[in-house]
Amino acid sequence: MxxxxxxxxxxxxxxxxxxxxxxxxxxxxxxxxRAVTPLPGGKANWVVSVGYLNLATANNYRNWVRLGYYAFQPDGTVTTNYWTWNQREQPQRVNAMTADCGAEVPACAVRTVDGFTDDPMGGYQGTFDYTSDGHLAVTWTRTAAGTALAQPVTERWNVTTGLADGRAARITSPTFYGAYGNDVEIPAQGTFSTYANFGVGYGSNASLDRASRATMSQLVDDPRYNAEPYRGAFVVAKASSSDPATRTGIVGREGSGGTWSFGAASNPWKPCATSPCMGWLQPNTSCAGTDKDRVRYLGEIGGGRRNTEEYWCQSLAQGQACYAYNSHPRPMLQIIDDSGEFQGWVGVEAFTHVATSTGLPDSSWVEGYWGLFDMVSAALQPELPN
The missing domain is CATH 1.20.5 (Single alpha-helices involved in coiled-coils or other helix-helix interfaces)
Incomplete structure (x- = not known):
């Protein structure tokens, strides 16, 4: 060479x-x-409600609910951003918009729970994996800012896959679904989590931003949505009866939604003229008194998937146009499947009782109504009792 x-x-x-x-x-x-961890049901982006609901004899009306987003990554990490409300803090209703819907719908403020019109109140970072018996284990280890929690907490979810022809999946706490009534099984501490005992969520690979959200006009006019009777389960801490002498705080399960749909001629939901909302004067409800009509509103709030629902019995207004006191405010997040189609909501109710003389919280704890629910299309197969 x-x-x-x-x-x-x-x-x-x-x-x-x-x-x-x-x-x-x-x-x-x-x-x-890093090893790749399978996403829950193959879905990255979730809307989730969780809470702690118990008998008054067990927690003395210290119920709380939380509503937010879970975002899972293939590396086994997960983050959440959420809004949360605690019964003992007595959060109040706030005006979100005006329901100028016309016709017989009262032109009143649409209210939600204080804080839901603002940015999320908190968040966590954590990890996720699967137990030997197939449950999803989510463990929160840090705050959204990255500060380590003094005590990590784990949620142990049931996972249901293949919903909406594979375009969505669901997670539930062990006793979220079941028969309607006042004897809901309350899981023992640690069965679902050490800090919460009920939860439900739905996931897909659609984005969580505002662009993915269905509008109120779409819910009324789009044939994909306006003929669907959205239904689900509502687990709620409430009074055992209306008898002041004997009632106490219990945990019950009711149905959410109903057989009505947004576009049916017999259910004339009316879009608001200048606000992103709609309203309906629902006839022949369970409201007390001779006036059985219930006023219902639904509106869009802020960014992301946020909606809010509010309803009240028209008889409570006592001849006035609007009822300013003890309505049912329900923050909600839309469920959007992989194809971008709306499939319903997960939500919470944070009902603080106020005095009709002042409009301020009166610490009447037994009058509270605190719970979480899903209200979804048939394609998401909610487990409803026969």
Missing amino acids: SSVMRAVVTRWAGALAAVVALLATMLATAGPA
Whole structure:
């Protein structure tokens, strides 16, 4: 071999050695590759409500509810941002918009729970994995800012896959679904979580931003949505009866939604003229008194998937156009499937009783109505009692 060729070979060998050394350094710095953790039901983005609901004899009306987003990553990490309300803090109703719907619908303020019109109130970072018996285990270890929690908390979810032809999935706490009535099984501490005992959520791979959200006009006019009777389960801490002498705080299960639909001629929901909302004067309800009509409103709030529902019995207004006191406010998040279609909501109710003389909370704890629910299309197969 000539001296020129030997020099070329030497230079190439040196360059190759340098490349090998650089790759070895990079691999050592990067550390071992992370294993891929399957997303729950194959879905990354979820809307979820959780809460702690118990008998008054067990928690003395210290119920709370939380509504937010879960975002899962293939590396086994998960984050949440949420809104939360505690019964003992007596959160109040706030005006979100005006329901100028026309016709017989009262032109009143549509109210939601204080804080839901603002940015999320909190968040967590954590990890997720699967137990040997197939449950999804979500463990929160840090705040949204990255501060380590003094005590990590785990949620242990049942997972239902293949909903809406595979375009959505669901997670539930062990006793979220069941028969309607006043004897809901309250899971023992740690069965679902050490800090919460009920929860429900739905996931897909659609984005969680505002662009994915169905509008009020779509719910009324779009044939994909306006003929669907959205229904589900509502687990709620409430009074055992209307008898002041004997009632106490219990946990019951009711149905959410109903057999009505947004576009049916017999259920004339009216879009608001200047606000992103709609209203309906629902006839022949369970409201007390001779006036059985119930006023219902539904509106869009802020960014993301936020909606809010409010309803009240028209008889409570006592001849006035609007009822300013003890309505049912329900913050909700829309469920959107992989194809971008609306499939319903998960939500919470945070009902603080106020005095009709002042409009201020009166610490009448037994009058509270605190719960969480899903209200969904048939394609999401809610487990309703026969």
